[in-house]
Amino acid sequence: MAGGVLAVSALVLTGCNRHQSALAPFGLEARSTLGLTVVLTIGAAAIALAVAAIYVAAARAPEGRLSHKGGMRLVLWLGAIIPTVVLTALLLWALPAMRPLPAEAGDLRIRVEGEQFWWRVAYRPPGAPPLFSANEVRLPVGRTVVFELAATDVVHSFWIPGLAGKMDMIPGRTNRLVVKADKPGTYRGVCAEFCGLSHALMAFDVIAMEPAAFDAWLAAARTAPPRPQDRGAALFAREGCASCHAVADNGTRDIGPDLTRFGERLTLGAGILAPTPENTAAFIRDPHRFKPGARMPAYAHLSEDEALALARWLKRTSPEEGR
Structure with a gap:
């Protein structure tokens, strides 16, 4: 039985990698979410083990060992007081971690529109004209970036697992997602909402760059590359x-x-x-x-x-x- 559980776990983990996985964060929000997930998972495991231990102890206890008064006291503590204290503490700890990142007027804005089946991208740095691209997003590490997310045809869902949570892209509406990458590298984003025949073939590259390298790329990208008339x-x-x-x-x-x-x-x-x-x-x-x-x-x-x-x-x- 244990071998089967390990085999299934190993098979599931083969789907995780550092390029597209919430378990390999490169952004503040994803890192906070991972920490929250680990704490809640450990807490759930501890509660399950405690319940199992109580069950075993109760099953092996001699008849008459627990009186009605003792049983009611046990229900009060284990069924009301302790769960209330633990859940309240977890809620108070988790609420600040769920607060969205603040954004300022001078932050870089990147508008991404989902289409069947690709991504329209427009960089909108403050005080400069937009720069258009597609199917690729570049981010400066350590800087706050505001994604403005929309769709032109059907509902899509913008998700970069290692950076932040999912955000729906809805025709006629612009949703906002504030992120901050904290580690350079090349990653992957996907559409997480079924949007048609090629939904599973709708990904995009995410390149987190050092700030100086990003600034140089943004400046160079405004210059039209040489195109031979051949x-x-x-x-x-x-x-x-x-x-x-x-x-x-x-x-x-x-x-x-x-x-x-x-x-x-x-x-x-x-x-x-x-x-x-x-x-x-x-x-x-x-x-x-x-x-x-x-x-x-x-x-x-x-x-x-x-x-x-x-x-x-x-x-x-x-x-x-x-x-």
């Missing part, structure tokens, strides 16, 4: 890609993800593929093969060579030059 550029124009996607100076489009710095992203298709030119070309020709229900049309009429040329051009919209 065959890929001609295909992008010919196929009407600019009708849905913004790339550098072709303006802001409200339909598809911003591709200006697509070459910097760690994943393709909202966390489902490695961002290689080959995968990008395959996604362009048949996006529904990788993401059922996606609104992007298929470009199956493109040859593999044409799709690869377009993919390499998109990858070159970053200093990595099509890595």
Whole structure:
């Protein structure tokens, strides 16, 4: 029996990792929630063991050992007084930990909108114009960040397990989530509300950066990366890609993800593929093969060579030059 319990526990724990797990926090709220969970779990285990011990003692006690008066006293202490004191103490300790982080007017704001099935991201630093991105969130460690969360089609749920709790994204409404990362690294966020066929294929990368590195990235991201006017550029124009996607100076489009710095992203298709030119070309020709229900049309009429040329051009919209 014990071996079976250990085997099941080990199987469950294989789903935990440091990139996407509430057990590996990198933010103040998630760390506080983990501490609260540990304390309450230990408390629940202690109560269960105490009840089991009382049961064993009562079962083995000789008949008549406990009088009616003694039994009523036991019920009073163990059923009323001690639980009331313990639960009150836990409540008083937990309430401050549940208080949301305070935010100030000068804090960085990041607006994230959930769509089927990707994430629209806009950085809104104080006193500067917004910077648009998609399927990736970068955060400065040690600074308060305010997420402004909304949806454009159906209800989604924004969740970065190691950073903070879940927050629903509701069409027509903006919810606010205040966070503070305390450890740099690369993590993962997900949609935690069923939103359609590719709900399970809707993730995003979270990069927590040292403040100086974040400031440098934010400044560099405002400069349009070099984009050669080659065959890929001609295909992008010919196929009407600019009708849905913004790339550098072709303006802001409200339909598809911003591709200006697509070459910097760690994943393709909202966390489902490695961002290689080959995968990008395959996604362009048949996006529904990788993401059922996606609104992007298929470009199956493109040859593999044409799709690869377009993919390499998109990858070159970053200093990595099509890595």
